[in-house]
Amino acid sequence: MxxxxxxxxxxxxxxxxxxxxxxATVYIVGESSGWTTGVDFSSWTSGKIFVVGDSLAFNYAPATHTVNEVKAKDYKTCTASNYLSTDSSGSTIIRLKKAGTHYFVCSIAGHCSSGMKLAVTVVNASSSSPSPSPSPSPSPSPTPPLASSTIAAPTQAASSSPTESTKPTNxxxxxxxxxxxxxxxxxxxxxxxxx
Known part of the structure; x- marks a missing residue:
C-alpha cells in the first residue's frame, strides 16, 4: 500500500x-508603447526567444490599428489584404502554436510602411536554449600568485526605479x-x- x-x-x-x-510566456508587443506607429519592433524582438505555446498580446486603440497575420512576401511588401488572420478589437492575443517565423502588419494606410510590422521567430520548447558560441582561446599568460591578486568588487550604477523598458516583462x-x-x-x- x-x-x-x-x-x-x-x-x-x-x-x-x-x-x-x-x-508559457505572454509578451506585450511594444511593451508600454503597445502596437502603434513609432515603435521599433525589430529592436523589441531582439534578445527574446519565442517558444511554441507563448503568446503575443497586441494592445492598441480600436479602429486606429489592426493586427493582420500575413505571409513573408506580404510582410516584405506591406500587403495586408492577403491576411491569414485579422483583428481590430484593440486587444489581440495571438498564441504561437507552431515553430517558424510569424509575420504581423497593421492594415491602416501608411502604418506598415512606416514600420508598424512585426516578425517573430518561434522555436520548439526543446530548442529554446541557444547553444553557446565557442569563445576564442585566450593566449597563455603567466598567472600571478594568489596572494598578490586583487579582486575588485562588482559595481552597480546608481539608478532610480527601473524604467518600463528595463523592467523584466518576459x-x-x-x-x-x-x-x-x-x-x-x-x-x-x-x-x-x-x-
Missing part, C-alpha cells in the same frame, strides 16, 4: 514539475533554465522526503 501511495505522489510531483517547465532563456534548475532541485527534495 505504501509503495502505491509513494508512486502516486511521485507521479503527481512529476506532473507539477512538467507543468512548471512548460509554462521570460528569457536564462530565466527558463534557472526555473528548470530550481524545479529539478525541488523535485529532488520532495522525492527524498517521501522516501
Amino acid at each position: 505504501a509503495s502505491h501511495t509513494t508512486c502516486a505522489v511521485m507521479g503527481a510531483i512529476l506532473l507539477v514539475y512538467r507543468a512548471a517547465l512548460t509554462s 521570460t528569457s532563456a536564462g530565466h527558463r533554465n534557472a526555473q528548470s534548475l530550481v524545479s529539478a532541485n525541488l523535485l529532488s527534495l520532495l522525492i527524498v522526503s517521501i522516501l
Whole structure:
C-alpha cells in the first residue's frame, strides 16, 4: 500500500514539475508603447526567444490599428489584404502554436510602411536554449600568485526605479533554465522526503 501511495505522489510531483517547465510566456508587443506607429519592433524582438505555446498580446486603440497575420512576401511588401488572420478589437492575443517565423502588419494606410510590422521567430520548447558560441582561446599568460591578486568588487550604477523598458516583462532563456534548475532541485527534495 505504501509503495502505491509513494508512486502516486511521485507521479503527481512529476506532473507539477512538467507543468512548471512548460509554462508559457505572454509578451506585450511594444511593451508600454503597445502596437502603434513609432515603435521599433525589430529592436523589441531582439534578445527574446519565442517558444511554441507563448503568446503575443497586441494592445492598441480600436479602429486606429489592426493586427493582420500575413505571409513573408506580404510582410516584405506591406500587403495586408492577403491576411491569414485579422483583428481590430484593440486587444489581440495571438498564441504561437507552431515553430517558424510569424509575420504581423497593421492594415491602416501608411502604418506598415512606416514600420508598424512585426516578425517573430518561434522555436520548439526543446530548442529554446541557444547553444553557446565557442569563445576564442585566450593566449597563455603567466598567472600571478594568489596572494598578490586583487579582486575588485562588482559595481552597480546608481539608478532610480527601473524604467518600463528595463523592467523584466518576459521570460528569457536564462530565466527558463534557472526555473528548470530550481524545479529539478525541488523535485529532488520532495522525492527524498517521501522516501
